[in-house]
Amino acid sequence: MELQLALDLVDIPGAKQLVAEVAEHIDIVEIGTPVVINEGLRAVKEIKEAFPNLRVLADLKIMDAGGYEVMKASEAGADIITVLGVSDDSTIKGAIAEARKHGKKIMVDMINVKDIEDRAREIDAFGVDYICVHSGYDHQADGKNSFEELAAIKRVVKQAQTAIAGGIKLDTLPEVIGAKPDLVIVGGGITGQADKKSTAAEMKRLVSGV
Numbered sequence: 001m002e003l004q005l006a007l008d009l010v011d012i013p014g015a016k017q018l019v020a021e022v023a024e025h026i027d028i029v030e031i032g033t034p035v036v037i038n039e040g041l042r043a044v045k046e047i048k049e050a051f052p053n054l055r056v057l058a059d060l061k062i063m064d065a066g067g068y069e070v071m072k073a074s075e076a077g078a079d080i081i082t083v084l085g086v087s088d089d090s091t092i093k094g095a096i097a098e099a100r101k102h103g104k105k106i107m108v109d110m111i112n113v114k115d116i117e118d119r120a121r122e123i124d125a126f127g128v129d130y131i132c133v134h135s136g137y138d139h140q141a142d143g144k145n146s147f148e149e150l151a152a153i154k155r156v157v158k159q160a161q162t163a164i165a166g167g168i169k170l171d172t173l174p175e176v177i178g179a180k181p182d183l184v185i186v187g188g189g190i191t192g193q194a195d196k197k198s199t200a201a202e203m204k205r206l207v208s209g210v
């Protein structure tokens, strides 16, 4: 099981400082959607150049023009790029085809997918690399999490790796680990802590035990 740090509320210098603090305890660093909106794909490029040994995920949440947007993120140095599960099949297939040309991976974010089990089965058959259940910030504000959705996709996904994101903290991590995703994505659960390094270290210790 791997750990991904999601960076959402920082600028590029802030991202570099934060990653430097916790790099030894994470497997993947995510350049979050708000960072891409604020800073552009330059954030992906600069983080990849500064931390070449870390995999970098560009959380573009692609909804259209899958091939073109994956091409641009790949050129910026992203190793993994996100596409929305609610987007058209052709968008997801275009994203996968482009990613394969560059040796990159696609994660499908299932945020707001209504029939999660059926859609996960379909998307898995397209050959994506990761399928991620996700309670976004707005869902979290309503007190929701994605634990049941993770169990649902694990029933049907045969080839993709599974991931979970949204509001995961040190105290809820054991429950997440119990549901056996391949990848755990944590943003505020690390970035919002006074001691980010020791929190990331403890999270890494817990996910590595599985």
Ligand SMILES: O=C([C@H](O)CO)[C@H](O)[C@H](O)COP(=O)(O)O
Pocket: 006, 007, 008, 032, 033, 034, 059, 135, 136, 137, 165, 166, 167, 168, 185, 186, 187, 188, 189
């Ligand atoms: O994808 C995310 C969200 O939609 C904002 O862009 C976050 O990166 C994801 O939810 C993980 O962050 P936390 O919920 O703070 O753990």
